[in-house]
Amino acid sequence: MTTRPLGGVATGLALVVLAVLTGVAAQRTTGTGPVATTTTSTVPTGHTTTIAVTVDDMRFQPAQLIVPAGDRLIIALTNRDQRRHDLILATGAKTGPVSAGRTARLDVGVIGGPVQGWCSLPGHRQTGMTLTIATTGHAHETSTAAPAPEPTAAIDTLADPGAGFRARDAAVPPVPAGRLHKVALHVREVQLDVAPGVRQSMWTYNGTVPGPTLHGRIGDTFEVTLTNDGNVDHGVDFHAGALAPDEPMRPIEPGQSLIYRFTATRAGIWMYHCSTMPMLLHLGNGMYGAVIIDPPGLLPVAREYLLVQSEIYRGGDIAAMRADRPDAVVFNGYAAQYTHRPLTARAGDRVRIWLLDAGPSRDTSFHVVGAQFDTVYAEGRYQLEPSDPGGAQVLPLVPAAGGFVETVLPQAGHYPFVSHVMSDADRGARGIIEVTAR
Template identity: 60%
Template sequence: QASDDSVHRLDLLVEETEKEVAPGRTQTVWTFNGQTPGPVLRGKIGDTFIITLKNEGSMGHSIDFHAGDRSPDDVMRTIEPGESLTYEFTANRSGIWMYHCSTSPMSLHIANGMFGAVIIDPPDLDRVDREYIMIQGEQYWGSDPEAGNDPDAVNRADPSVVTFNGYPFQYEHAPLSAQPDERIRIWVLNAGPNLPLSFHVVGTQFDTVWNEGSYVLKGGSGGAQVLPLLPAEGGFVEFVPTAAGHYTIVNHMMSYAERGARGTLEVE
């Protein structure tokens, strides 16, 4: 859960760098602080966030925080290499909010890795035994890895891979972990830029679903099998696996799972 701090300061450094994006594939990615997704920020309603964006890339970049209520004209403007800006906002509403580069073409900047999440806890958020975050993103490879993603493939919405947290199939090789009868919360954000997400954990039923700022399900006899999210939507699910085993995490739009949006929760 969020810390007791009411002011959160972060420097976000824009870098364009070479990075392994899948087994056997290294290409240019555009990052916040050298990683994609960028750092996860977390706070409470009423907290202030002071973000310093520094552009050390080779082209113009910018940032848009969905967690803030700000006029785009100043804080979301594109800054050139060597420039910086300060983006300050107060979190007025709970949610798992996307942030991303908003420089045109926005789809290409997001596909190249410039996205992340801000979690603003709802005031009634219960404690759980384990908590994870899964951010779906897409990659559109071209013939030249140094050029990053292929703009034409982005425009066609025809991804080479679909990822959780920036790398396809990574949680099959390094599963998430839990023990039987633990309550697990998974925060989920669909960063896009194009594809929907039908988030499902095989072998479980969600007894709590929180989607775009409100509870869809909490308590009672009902259950849910998916958390459906369009690009830029987010929420969380909770469930309690009662037996040891390997529970597959998927985007239940199965062709996307088969391109990398798949992992494992190992309960032992």
């Protein structure tokens, strides 16, 4: 642990895709067209090969097309998936967006050698939506290698975000009146600060990461209107509801809306997130939030906070997501924000802290330095209560799990909190509770 000044006090810490393949039909006719490779020695045969390609569950089928060298190729692309896709070839030929149930014909031109293709929607190529055209002859392969990303500087989680910085309010919102809660969620793709000096495009619910917190009781009904104001398809999955996902969790296109209605039948803190494939990309770009359903008989406390732990990946890099290499690990969307703007309490206050591990991939082990937990509630049940003789030092959670801890902070001072996965505390999963005397 290292120290740095904070308000005159030395404080601180350095710390699916499932593929279902479908059939293909091919035929040869006569005709000519432009050469589809950079090879100049290809002699057109005067024949045209037409191949039917289908899209289903994030895959092209067939994924390899065999064409006689010199033939002109026509691809008849039929989208049998529930969402739009496209096909772009390394030669520059492309279909444009193809909606669900539609067919597009792509004139590739004369094939003189191997050509690669892919779907250009975010994350689709990286999760397997690729296609290769091969020939029975010999030619030079058209390069499809993506340019190497420019290196970026490491995130400095100790940097001061500046006098104008405002941390996200971590206070748990009150339960709204009534038993029916109508919620409007708008998908918005916005630029957000995620660390000092680091701003990037994020996919969000209502413009924030995490999205708005929903709070209710067992028996409450939530009627959520989801509207996609973004540029690609998105959806939502509420873990707090139990219902068939086919309709309410389906991805919707930009400009579309759906209504998702569920009744909370069990207590706990539940994750919601975008359910559109590849889910890793959508979660890694910020599309998640929390639903708190109070356990029956939950007593009021002096302070009640919510911390959602998640990972930040610079530039929405899905390769880094798949390799579990986050650039930062954060509470409530910004690295180490509560070291600069601490949570507050008074000496002797009972403090309840709800935790949700939104991931998408990393565990957490929540700890408050200088405090012991006399209450631990995780995944729908109490593991420790104040009447028990023992105490707890951490709340360990896997991705999508949640719970809360309670503690009484006895003295004025600064109580750091961290994920005790210390590499993640160093990446920004840390903060401070500033306790003042009564």
